[in-house]
Amino acid sequence: MATCQPAIFNEMGKYQWYVHLSRGDGADLGGIKSAISDCRSNCDAQGINLVVGLGPTLLADLTDDVPDDFQPYHTVESIDGSGREAKGTQEELLLWMTHDEKDIVWKAQWDARMALIASGMSVARETPTFIYGESLDMTGFIDGTGNPEDEDQPAVAIIPDGEAGAGGSFIIAQRWVHDLVAWEKQDVATQEVNFGRTKADSTRLDEQAPHSHLSHVELRDGETADASKPKRDEIARRSTPYAFHDGTVGLYFMAFCKTQAPFRERMDAMYGRNGQVRDMLTDFSNPASGSYYFAPSVECLDSSLA
DSSP states (O other), X not given: OOXXXXXXXXXXOSEEEEEEEEEOTTOOHHHHHHHHHHHHHHHHHHTOEEEEEEOHHHHHHHOSOOOTTOOOOOOEEOSSSSOOEEOOOOOSEEEEEEESOHHHHHHHHHHHHHHHHHTTEEEEEEEEEEOOTTTBOTTSSBXXXXXXXXXXXXXXXXXXXXXXXXXXXXXXXXXXXXXXXXXXXXXXXXXXXXXXXXXXXXXXXXXXXXXXXXXXXXOBSSXXXXXXXXXXXXXXEOOEEEEOTTSOEEEEEEEEESSSHHHHHHHHHHTTTTSSOOOGGGGTEEXXXXXXXXXXXXXHHHHHOO
């Protein structure tokens, strides 16, 4: 039986660090494998939650156990003339670390990146994030309310035994940038209609506006967000907010799923590419980066990095 990377479901530490890297010309695959292996050992020894995500190109160079329908992330553009888009910046390697002590997680990611750079990779971007209040997004809304129950998440996120990539999980990783000034000019009632939930306790609104966020991302058998129908193609969210020194704030959106298509379906819906009106939240927040990764099983990583 294949074993998923445990940090996918472990309780997150208060601090997270996302580091995205890609290979340059002449990169040393052996050195990269060794650096990732050392990073896993170091994180395990220090109690750091670590998820290793591999892009389509690096995964194919490390293992033959490649899941079906693993596509790179391409920019998703709205078609209503608004110019809104979910930018694609596909990279080859994601290291996601979490711990309750910021200095510990910083040092672990620093050591890993230095070893990877020495092997011919370069850091494309990094984002340190944190837990805000009771799992709040910077908009003031509770994030992750729509997640399946904890005990149901493995069935949603992990490829079952007998299939290509068993024990692994598809990842979407995006850094959303919020226009909080514009968002906070709306009254709470308008914010709630745009989001599809109440702000105080994240109660689902009985009636969803066509432009609500929930009406685009809550997939159902039948019309999206039709609460009379069962949910389908659920995902397990692990998102956290960030705040940069230049005043840029937003949400680092990360989610896991046993297939990749539900991620693409949600993005097409949010940007009105499937016939729906565009998600109103995209008037206030859009991704400045986006990549798809695959988190292989523990056994696959062990054999691939040996």
